[in-house]
Amino acid sequence: MNQGKLNNETGLCEGGKQTFTISAFSENHIGLLTRITIIFTRRQVNIDSLTVSGSAIPGIHKFTIVVYECREKVEQVVAQIEKLVEVLRAFYHTEDEVIHQEIALYKVLTKSIIEGNKVEEIIRKHHARVLEVKPEYTVIELTGHKDETQALFNELFDYGLLQFTRSGRIAVTRSSKEVFTNYMKDAGKNSVEYA
Amino acid sequence: MLCLINEGVDTIFGYPGGAIMPVYDALMNYTDRLRHILTRHEQGAIHAAQGYARVTGKVGVCMATSGPGATNLITGIADAQIDSTPVVCITGQVSAGLLGTDAFQETDVIGISMPVTKWNFLITKPEEIPAILAQAFYIAKTGRPGPVLIDIAKNAQFGMLDFEYRKCIKMRSYAPEPRLSLDNLKAAAALINSAKKPFILAGQGIILGNAEEEFRTFVEKSGIPVAWTLLGACALPRQHPLNVGMLGMHGNYSTNIKTNECDVLLAVGMRFDDRVTGDVKRYAKQAKIIHLEIDKAEINKVVHADIPLHGDVKDLLPVLTKLVDRRTHESWLKEFKEFDKIEEEIVIRHDLHPVKPGLTMGEVIHIINEKTGGDAIAVTDVGQHQMIASRYFNFSINRSFVTSGGLGTMGFGLPAAHGAKIGAPDKQVILFVGDGGLQMTIQELGTINQTQAAVKIVLMNNKYLGMVRQWQQLFYDRRYSETYLLNPDFIKVGEGFGIKGKKVLERPELDAAIQEMLDFNGPYLLEVSIEKEDNVFPMVPTGASVSEVILEPKK
Numbered sequence: 001m002n003q004g005k006l007n008n009e010t011g012l013c014e015g016g017k018q019t020f021t022i023s024a025f026s027e028n029h030i031g032l033l034t035r036i037t038i039i040f041t042r043r044q045v046n047i048d049s050l051t052v053s054g055s056a057i058p059g060i061h062k063f064t065i066v067v068y069e070c071r072e073k074v075e076q077v078v079a080q081i082e083k084l085v086e087v088l089r090a091f092y093h094t095e096d097e098v099i100h101q102e103i104a105l106y107k108v109l110t111k112s113i114i115e116g117n118k119v120e121e122i123i124r125k126h127h128a129r130v131l132e133v134k135p136e137y138t139v140i141e142l143t144g145h146k147d148e149t150q151a152l153f154n155e156l157f158d159y160g161l162l163q164f165t166r167s168g169r170i171a172v173t174r175s176s177k178e179v180f181t182n183y184m185k186d187a188g189k190n191s192v193e194y195a
Numbered sequence: 196m197l198c199l200i201n202e203g204v205d206t207i208f209g210y211p212g213g214a215i216m217p218v219y220d221a222l223m224n225y226t227d228r229l230r231h232i233l234t235r236h237e238q239g240a241i242h243a244a245q246g247y248a249r250v251t252g253k254v255g256v257c258m259a260t261s262g263p264g265a266t267n268l269i270t271g272i273a274d275a276q277i278d279s280t281p282v283v284c285i286t287g288q289v290s291a292g293l294l295g296t297d298a299f300q301e302t303d304v305i306g307i308s309m310p311v312t313k314w315n316f317l318i319t320k321p322e323e324i325p326a327i328l329a330q331a332f333y334i335a336k337t338g339r340p341g342p343v344l345i346d347i348a349k350n351a352q353f354g355m356l357d358f359e360y361r362k363c364i365k366m367r368s369y370a371p372e373p374r375l376s377l378d379n380l381k382a383a384a385a386l387i388n389s390a391k392k393p394f395i396l397a398g399q400g401i402i403l404g405n406a407e408e409e410f411r412t413f414v415e416k417s418g419i420p421v422a423w424t425l426l427g428a429c430a431l432p433r434q435h436p437l438n439v440g441m442l443g444m445h446g447n448y449s450t451n452i453k454t455n456e457c458d459v460l461l462a463v464g465m466r467f468d469d470r471v472t473g474d475v476k477r478y479a480k481q482a483k484i485i486h487l488e489i490d491k492a493e494i495n496k497v498v499h500a501d502i503p504l505h506g507d508v509k510d511l512l513p514v515l516t517k518l519v520d521r522r523t524h525e526s527w528l529k530e531f532k533e534f535d536k537i538e539e540e541i542v543i544r545h546d547l548h549p550v551k552p553g554l555t556m557g558e559v560i561h562i563i564n565e566k567t568g569g570d571a572i573a574v575t576d577v578g579q580h581q582m583i584a585s586r587y588f589n590f591s592i593n594r595s596f597v598t599s600g601g602l603g604t605m606g607f608g609l610p611a612a613h614g615a616k617i618g619a620p621d622k623q624v625i626l627f628v629g630d631g632g633l634q635m636t637i638q639e640l641g642t643i644n645q646t647q648a649a650v651k652i653v654l655m656n657n658k659y660l661g662m663v664r665q666w667q668q669l670f671y672d673r674r675y676s677e678t679y680l681l682n683p684d685f686i687k688v689g690e691g692f693g694i695k696g697k698k699v700l701e702r703p704e705l706d707a708a709i710q711e712m713l714d715f716n717g718p719y720l721l722e723v724s725i726e727k728e729d730n731v732f733p734m735v736p737t738g739a740s741v742s743e744v745i746l747e748p749k750k
Contacts, residue, residue: 008475027368030317031305038310079492085314085334088368187367192330194361 004071011044013070019048020074021098021171024063024081024090025055025180027191032086036063039080045069049102049168057184059191060088066169088187089180093173100171104149105131106140106156107163113138119159126152137162196225198328201360204256206247206617207231208240212260213300215287217352219258232617232646235638237264239610241271242636245280246614249597250572250622252405254335255282255614261289262300265346266307270604272342273311277601278426279403281340283331290350291319304346313341321354325361333363338371339490340403373489375506375514383485383502384518386459392527393419394457394482396442396471399426399600400464400489406509407431407593410463413516418523420531422450424465426600429590433569439531443471444735445582448542449534451733451741454479456530463487464508467497468601477740487511541746542732547587553726554702556583556627556655562709563625563653564589571623572597574615576608576632579661582731584627592622606635609652613639616648623651623713630656630682640692643718650718652694654685657725665730669748689720696720 005014026032033052040047048066055062067074074092082090110133113119123130128142142152149166196218199207209231211219222231234240237259244255259268265286275282289298305317314334316327324347331343387393401410410430414421420439421431431438440447442454451473454460460482465471472478475497486493486500487508494503504511546557560583563571569591575581575598590596597615599607612626633654643650660678667675689696696719699708705723712721735744 031309031315034306035309042310076492076496079496083490083492085366085369188365191367192326192363193365194326194329195364 004074006070006072013073017068017070019066019068019095020071020092021095021100021169022063022065022067022074022078022081022090022092023171024065025088026061026063026084027086027088028054028059028061029086032061032084033063035084036065036081036087039077040065040067043073043077045073045077051168051170056181060184064168064170089183091173091179093171097174098171099174100145100169101143102146102149102167102169103141103143104153104164104166106142106152106161107137108140108156109160109162110135110138112159119156122152122155126155128152196221196229197358198325198360199256200225200228201362202328202332203253205230207256207258208234208243208247208614209258210234210237210240210260210264212264212287214261214289214349215258215264215285215347215352217349218285218287218347232642234610235641236636237267238270238606239613239636239639239642241268241275241282241284242604242607242610243614243617243639243642244282244284245271245275245607246574246597246611247618248280248282248614249611250594250615251618252594253281253618254332255280256285257282258285260287260300261304262302264300265304266302268344269307269311270602272308272344274599274602274604274607275342276311276313278599279340279399280342281335282342283328283335284342284344286344286346287352288317288346288348291348292350294348304344308344311342312344315344315346317346317348318351319348321351321356324351324356325358326363329361329363330366333366334369338369371489372507373491373505375510376504377514379502379504380511380514381518383461383504384515386483386485386502387417387419387461387515388520388522390459392453392457393417393459393461393524394453395419395421396460396462396465397421397423397427397430398463398465399424399430400487400508401427401430402594404464404489404507404509406507406512409509409512409516411435413512413519416516416521417519418521419461420453420524420528422446422454424468424471424600425585425598426596427465428585428588428596429593432591433589434591437528439528440535441585443468444473445586445731445733447535447586448538448733448744448746449531451735451744452534453531455481455740455742457482459483459485461485461487462498463512464489466490466493469497472497473735473739473741473743477742538733538746546583551726552702553729554699554705554723555729556580556725557587558702559653559655559705559709559723560584560587560627562706563713566709566713567623567625571595571625572615572619574598574608574612574624574626576626576628577603577605578629578632579657579665579729579731580627580629580655582662586731605632608632609636610639610642612650612652613643613646613648616650617646620648624649625651625653627653627655629661630654630658630680630685631660633685634680634682637688640689640694644693647717649716651712651715652718652720653712654720654722655725656682656685656722657727657729658682659727661729662731668728668730669734670736685720685722694718694720696722698722698724700724
């Protein structure tokens with residue numbers, strides 16, 4: 001486990017960086033997003049993607065943050081996130097420890113679909129879905145890993161892509177232990193209790 | 196105001212202004228229970244609140260207006276954050292409807308203070324005030340303490356509410372009292388019991404946890420020598436036979452050398468600051484490390500802990516005391532003494548009993564020690580005098596050292612000493628300050644004159660930014676770039692502020708002048724003219740290992 005150690009002098013990662021999915025569960029309060037992101041900024045860690053939304057538990061938000069970093073640095077960042085007063089728990093996972101997805105939307109000229117059958121073939125090949133068809137444009141959706149949504153992007157690009165957007169990652173763990181769900185059983189319903 | 200009284204606050208340091216005027220107006224109705232001290236600058240207010248918090252163990256409170264009032268607090272908030280000082284700052288903010296419009300004196304102080312606070316909150320409705328202030332005090336003082344900033348929009352200050360105050364007792368997202376691991380405690384005790392050369396590093400966690408007694412009991416049973424970090428000074432009395440001295444860049448010779456020779460290193464409530472460790476790659480690699488720490492994020496942050504003990508030292512230490520054998524480590528202690536002899540010969544003798552004509556900072560502190568018998572609180576600014584004070588001041592009572600450690604804030608000393616004296620009015624409070632640092636917050640002499648708090652100010656004047664000059668001498672080929680100060684007549688400045696003072700130029704005058712200062716009933720400024728090229732040794736140069744500590748400049 002010598003992989004991903006930080007060199008104190010140079011700040012370089014010995015043994016190589018890898019992709020980590022960080023998930024943090026927090027109270028739904030104003031400003032918490034900034035509190036979390038400045039932890040990354042201060043340590044010069046670039047965020048590849050970030051998704052925030054309500055979790056399964058009312059009032060609790062989930063942050064899913066993807067970084068390509070040194071293991072040791074990720075450990076530090078996660079420790080600092082969990083230390084934040086309004087964060088309940090924070091975790092990090094390597095690629096093989098999570099099931100993850102991203103969603104991408106592609107807006108193409110309807111004309112390019114009608115003229116010839118190449119675009120239809122591409123959509124079929126990638127198992128993409130058509131969301132809306134208008135005389136001027138058609139919106140296509142694909143869910144998958146980044147390389148999959150990127151592959152469709154590359155192919156559609158030549159047929160006049162009007163707009164493209166990709167979401168951040170969402171992920172669930174592969175573990176059979178539901179650490180956070182169990183944690184919440186003890187944590188109580190009230191975010192703050194008074195005497 | 197009622198919230199503050201409910202939290203047991205009796206003193207507020209602050210400075211009024213437009214956006215906090217409703218609060219100040221309300222203050223007039225409670226002057227019988229709340230003492231407000233009007234500083235001369237908001238930085239003076241926050242440092243005073245820090246000084247107050249450090250000596251009392253209570254939460255320090257300061258107040259400022261929006262915009263510049265709030266931004267002037269930032270240095271002190273950053274200082275409190277890195278030194279884990281519990282303070283609650285209340286700032287005024289423009290009315291909720293004006294937020295984001297660049298209104299007069301509007302600053303996003305929540306945004307600015309976010310990286311340097313433990314928690315902050317913007318109150319926009321009057322009914323939020325009691326609950327949020329209750330949380331503020333709870334967060335500031337529990338777990339690893341720290342600064343909390345509450346920004347109150349002006350409309351919320353005007354509003355009326357049905358007042359009911361209930362203290363905050365729990366937040367589900369925040370666990371200030373970690374569950375102890377008995378397995379780890381047993382493993383730690385076994386390691387300590389089998390150690391041949393165990394060594395304790397004492398940090399401020401002991402003081403913040405009010406665990407001085409528990410610590411002393413543990414130390415005396417286990418018989419392990421104790422060295423301390425800058426902020427861990429006074430965790431164990433200076434004269435205790437197992438107290439072997441200070442750690443770090445300007446710590447003692449033996450403590451630095453022995454860090455790299457011990458077999459078990461027991462770090463108690465400290466965070467392995469780079470000024471303590473020197474080069475981490477060559478820090479205590481031979482030792483098994485046990486780390487007692489309340490902040491989980493500190494464990495394995497800098498130094499890997501073989502046995503982490505996550506928890507409050509006040510809870511951990513009694514368990515550990517039960518589990519460890521009663522032992523003595525005579526020959527191991529003797530090894531420290533041998534290095535002490537060398538340091539005494541090369542450094543200490545010249546610092547405390549100089550024969551050269553120029554006065555030294557060390558001899559000033561030595562005389563003060565003899566006269567007070569250690570029954571005093573030392574406050575310092577930042578620089579050479581700070582290191583000399585921490586090296587030689589005879590800490591013998593709890594919470595007797597107030598200094599800016601992590602941030603190294605020049606200008607901290609004078610206002611912090613004032614806050615300390617307000618917090619501990621029955622104690623002799625002595626400020627050691629340099630000529631550079633004093634001028635950064637010299638306006639607080641005005642505050643001191645107004646309260647007549649009997650702060651004894653010892654100005655060590657060497658006409659230079661001494662510590663920077665020392666580095667220039669040692670590492671920059673004596674190129675004294677911008678470190679010479681053309682100083683004012685400090686005694687006249689003091690007089691202008693209504694503070695009595697005296698200047699000492701020669702050794703024969705020193706003793707009597709110190710006596711006069713200590714005996715004086717009121718604030719006093721004693722200026723001592725210090726030898727210009729007086730340096731602080733020993734020294735672990737930046738990037739060097741603690742075993743490479745040097746006792747004198749390379750010849």
